[in-house]
Amino acid sequence: MSSLFYGLEIARTGLTVSQKAINLSGHNIANANTEGYTRQRLVISSIQPASVNVRLSSISKGSVGGGATVSLVDQIRNDYLDRQFRNQNTRLGYWQVKADELEYIEMVVNELSEDTSISSALADFFQSLSDLAENDPSSKEIRTSVQQNALKMTEAFNQYYEQLVELQNLYNDKMAGTVARINTLLTNIADNNRQIFAYELSGEKANELRDTRNLMIDELSRLIDISVTESEKGEIIIKCGNTELVNHLAVTALKAQPDPDYYDFYRIYPSGMSEELKFSGGELKAYQDLRDGDSADNMGIPRIIENLNTLARSIAKEFNDIHKTGYTMPNGEEDSRNGVFLFAVPKAVDEFGNEYEDYSAITAGNFTLSAEVLESVFNIAASDQKIDFSAGNTQQGNNRIALAMVTLASRTDLPVVGNFEEFLKSTMVEVGTESASCKSKAESQQTIVENVQDRRQSISGVSLDEEMVQLISSQHAYSAAARMMTAVDEALDVLINRTGRVGL
Amino acid sequence: MRITTGMMQDNYLKCLSRNMGKMVSLQYQMATGKRLNKMSDDPVDAMSVMQFRVKLYKSERYRESVERGLTWLQQTESSVMELNEIIKSAYETVIQITNDWLGDDDKKAAAELIGQLRDHVLTIGNAQSGTQYIFGGYNTKKAPFTVDSSGKLLYNGLDLMDAANPALIEESETNIEYEVGFNLRMNVSVNGVQLLGMGENNIYSVLDSLYNALKDGAPADELTAYAGKLQDAQSHVLSVLGDIGGRVNRLELIANRYDEDQLMYTDIKSKLEDVDQAEALMNFKMAEYVYNAALQVGSRIVQPSLVDFLK
Numbered sequence: 174m175s176s177l178f179y180g181l182e183i184a185r186t187g188l189t190v191s192q193k194a195i196n197l198s199g200h201n202i203a204n205a206n207t208e209g210y211t212r213q214r215l216v217i218s219s220i221q222p223a224s225v226n227v228r229l230s231s232i233s234k235g236s237v238g239g240g241a242t243v244s245l246v247d248q249i250r251n252d253y254l255d256r257q258f259r260n261q262n263t264r265l266g267y268w269q270v271k272a273d274e275l276e277y278i279e280m281v282v283n284e285l286s287e288d289t290s291i292s293s294a295l296a297d298f299f300q301s302l303s304d305l306a307e308n309d310p311s312s313k314e315i316r317t318s319v320q321q322n323a324l325k326m327t328e329a330f331n332q333y334y335e336q337l338v339e340l341q342n343l344y345n346d347k348m349a350g351t352v353a354r355i356n357t358l359l360t361n362i363a364d365n366n367r368q369i370f371a372y373e374l375s376g377e378k379a380n381e382l383r384d385t386r387n388l389m390i391d392e393l394s395r396l397i398d399i400s401v402t403e404s405e406k407g408e409i410i411i412k413c414g415n416t417e418l419v420n421h422l423a424v425t426a427l428k429a430q431p432d433p434d435y436y437d438f439y440r441i442y443p444s445g446m447s448e449e450l451k452f453s454g455g456e457l458k459a460y461q462d463l464r465d466g467d468s469a470d471n472m473g474i475p476r477i478i479e480n481l482n483t484l485a486r487s488i489a490k491e492f493n494d495i496h497k498t499g500y501t502m503p504n505g506e507e508d509s510r511n512g513v514f515l516f517a518v519p520k521a522v523d524e525f526g527n528e529y530e531d532y533s534a535i536t537a538g539n540f541t542l543s544a545e546v547l548e549s550v551f552n553i554a555a556s557d558q559k560i561d562f563s564a565g566n567t568q569q570g571n572n573r574i575a576l577a578m579v580t581l582a583s584r585t586d587l588p589v590v591g592n593f594e595e596f597l598k599s600t601m602v603e604v605g606t607e608s609a610s611c612k613s614k615a616e617s618q619q620t621i622v623e624n625v626q627d628r629r630q631s632i633s634g635v636s637l638d639e640e641m642v643q644l645i646s647s648q649h650a651y652s653a654a655a656r657m658m659t660a661v662d663e664a665l666d667v668l669i670n671r672t673g674r675v676g677l
Numbered sequence: 678m679r680i681t682t683g684m685m686q687d688n689y690l691k692c693l694s695r696n697m698g699k700m701v702s703l704q705y706q707m708a709t710g711k712r713l714n715k716m717s718d719d720p721v722d723a724m725s726v727m728q729f730r731v732k733l734y735k736s737e738r739y740r741e742s743v744e745r746g747l748t749w750l751q752q753t754e755s756s757v758m759e760l761n762e763i764i765k766s767a768y769e770t771v772i773q774i775t776n777d778w779l780g781d782d783d784k785k786a787a788a789e790l791i792g793q794l795r796d797h798v799l800t801i802g803n804a805q806s807g808t809q810y811i812f813g814g815y816n817t818k819k820a821p822f823t824v825d826s827s828g829k830l831l832y833n834g835l836d837l838m839d840a841a842n843p844a845l846i847e848e849s850e851t852n853i854e855y856e857v858g859f860n861l862r863m864n865v866s867v868n869g870v871q872l873l874g875m876g877e878n879n880i881y882s883v884l885d886s887l888y889n890a891l892k893d894g895a896p897a898d899e900l901t902a903y904a905g906k907l908q909d910a911q912s913h914v915l916s917v918l919g920d921i922g923g924r925v926n927r928l929e930l931i932a933n934r935y936d937e938d939q940l941m942y943t944d945i946k947s948k949l950e951d952v953d954q955a956e957a958l959m960n961f962k963m964a965e966y967v968y969n970a971a972l973q974v975g976s977r978i979v980q981p982s983l984v985d986f987l988k
Contacts, residue, residue: 205682205683206683275717276715276717279715279716279717280715283715283716284716284727285713285714285715285716285723285726285727287730292727292730292731296731296734296738299734299738300734300738300741303738303741303742303856306855306856307742307745307746307855307856308745309807309808309809309817311817311818556815558815562819564834565816565831565832565833565834565835566813566814566815566816566821566833566834566848567815567816567818567819568815568816569815569816569817569818569819570809570813570814570815570816570817570818570853571815572815572853572854573854576854576855576856576862579856580856580860582735583735583859583860594731598724598727598728598731601716601727602716602720602723602724602727604716605715605716605717605720605723605724606716606717606720608715608716608717609716609717609718609719609720612717623687623691626687627684627687627688628678630681630683630684630687631678631679631680631681631684632679634681634682634683634684635681635682635683636679636680636681636682637682637982637983637984638982638983641982641983641984641987642983645987
């Protein structure tokens with residue numbers, strides 16, 4: 174038969190469990206607004222009666238259990254939702270960065286603005302050419318305005334180029350910065366792994382440490398695409414693609430190494446490996462795509478720069494081809510001559526040692542007027558005949574070359590670009606549509622992430638109302654257990670102090 | 678689905694932020710007056726706006742070219758009309774003179790008159806528009822008509838009488854062109870050869886030889902021949918005038934079309950690009966109302982909890 178002291182034990186376990194429950198509710202309430210906190214629950218199990226494990230059951234039937242005990246403090250978390258969240262978060266990191274940066278790039282090359290755009294500089298240039306052809310091809314003032322407008326146009330190209338290259342370098346630096354953050358997170362996660370593993374050896378669950386680790390993994394998922402697996406031994410393995418970044422306590426940090434064949438831009442390697450890391454999402458990939466994207470379906474800075482280069486080359490070639498057949502005006506000692514270029518073209522040497530004009534070496538950054546035209550506005554050729562002040566017909570009114578240059582504005586059959594303004598427009602529209610599409614993708618991705626986050630919160634978040642109810646029921650349980658203790662105490666009192674006192 | 682405090686707070690903040698975002702973008706539109714501030718606001722419309730902008734530039738540029746062409750042609754026209762008057766005077770003088778009863782002294786007086794008219798033809802030929810000579814073809818900065826020491830008329834250094842000279846033929850076909858439209862070039866000048874004629878019967882030589890004939894006291898029947906030549910000259914000049922008039926008409930039609938086009942392009946561009954202030958204000962008021970409602974309702978869910986009701 175079980176003794177009264179057994180009853181005290183039972184009451185004591187009741188008190189202990191209720192106390193723990195109250196403490197736990199307090200813990201949950203205190204952490205209701207903590208980021209990444211997962212609500213905790215006591216796993217309470219009832220204690221078996223002692224007789225269950227005894228072979229010879231000599232004790233009478235009807236044995237009562239021994240009360241309650243807390244077997245575990247567990248957190249309520251859904252791993253599947255975590256995985257979903259991290260996948261969507263990676264996408265969000267990618268699209269958000271792309272949308273934000275493309276919006277900024279749009280402002281840099283804003284062709285909708287009427288003052289600073291290339292298209293308005295181009296229009297002014299054609300206007301002054303038209304003035305040259307139709308007002309007075311030999312007028313110094315008009316020639317000066319042609320030279321100035323042409324310069325303004327080339328400077329607009331130069332400016333766009335400079336700003337785009339600056340942005341490219343910025344993205345390169347941001348890649349290095351992101352790699353540093355990733356490495357810090359990886360080290361911290363490994364550290365955390367060590368602590369959790371040590372703590373859980375005792376059989377307890379390291380809830381707060383796990384919350385911290387999950388927060389760090391969430392942050393990591395925004396930067397780079399990862400997959401997380403937990404082995405049965407409780408070891409965490411974090412992989413990016415096929416490369417292990419964290420395996421329990423071992424960390425493979427990432428290195429950003431400058432590549433001398435590619436403007437010293439960074440390439441990302443897992444440390445100790447010679448093959449580049451193949452990552453496919455997250456903020457790191459967004460910066461890389463912006464820095465390296467060079468085609469219509471991978472839009473990045475190189476693509477925009479290449480388009481501007483193509484336009485600059487085409488303008489230089491078409492104008493020069495016409496201009497060099499025209500005659501300049503006599504200028505001091507220089508006679509009227511042909512063969513002068515309007516735009517500067519770098520010279521190159523071919524395999525036979527001959528010098529030739531290399532139009533492919535023109536970029537939007539080095540696009541400028543030729544030295545002759547910069548030196549004197551009289552070196553602009555408007556006439557298709559030699560200008561001779563002493564001849565009967567000086568040809569000073571000859572505007573055929575100027576007219577031919579004016580007509581370039583309306584031609585739609587130019588090689589490579591078709592029409593200058595059309596090409597410029599389609600370049601800018603490419604940027605605009607890409608920016609708009611990234612923006613809408615980022616927005617919809619934001620909604621998806623918020624949705625998953627909501628579901629996570631729904632399962633793991635603290636509800637104050639719930640905790641209050643829990644608190645009250647624990648409180649009542651505590652009072653009831655205390656009552657029971659009083660009841661057993663009184664019974665013991667009767668037993669000890671008042672039994673066997675017959676006749677005293 | 679289980680709702681937690683955290684969820685309610687997050688949702689509330691998100692909705693507020695979204696509403697605020699809408700209000701901010703509407704306010705920006707109203708402040709700048711433009712619906713499109715960067716290409717991504719509406720890529721398709723932005724593309725159209727850029728297209729119309731280019732069309733407007735071109736239209737304005739061509740309009741200016743047309744204006745310049747008209748100015749040049751009008752100068753030309755008034756000079757040619759003056760030439761017409763000269764030929765008429767010369768003709769009347771010849772008709773008068775061929776009446777035989779006028780003697781040598783009268784003929785000498787008439788010769789002086791014809792001499793003056795002949796020199797005036799030279800002045801007309803060297804007419805200018807601003808600082809440029811209009812009848813010289815591409816020779817706009819040097820007087821195209823000069824008389825050399827032997828009294829021959831030179832056009833751009835070439836003898837006007839030498840009709841077979843290929844250089845002169847080339848000069849007669851050289852005219853100044855302006856680009857007044859898409860792939861549209863207009864000839865806006867009349868060159869000296871077209872003005873006076875080439876070869877022996879150019880107006881200057883006719884007047885010159887008439888002058889010499891009158892000075893030498895030529896007989897009436899010789900002088901009548903000149904009447905015929907002067908009539909030919911006049912019909913030539915009238916046809917030049919007609920040609921100029923036709924060109925002027927055409928340019929004016931083109932100018933009108935550009936004016937209409939500009940109105941149309943500006944209108945369409947504005948419809949695409951500019952914000953309708955009334956509509957924007959209305960949308961803003963709506964967004965403001967939604968924002969206020971969200972604030973009010975939100976404040977009522979976020980505050981109370983079970984704690985307020987337990988003792």
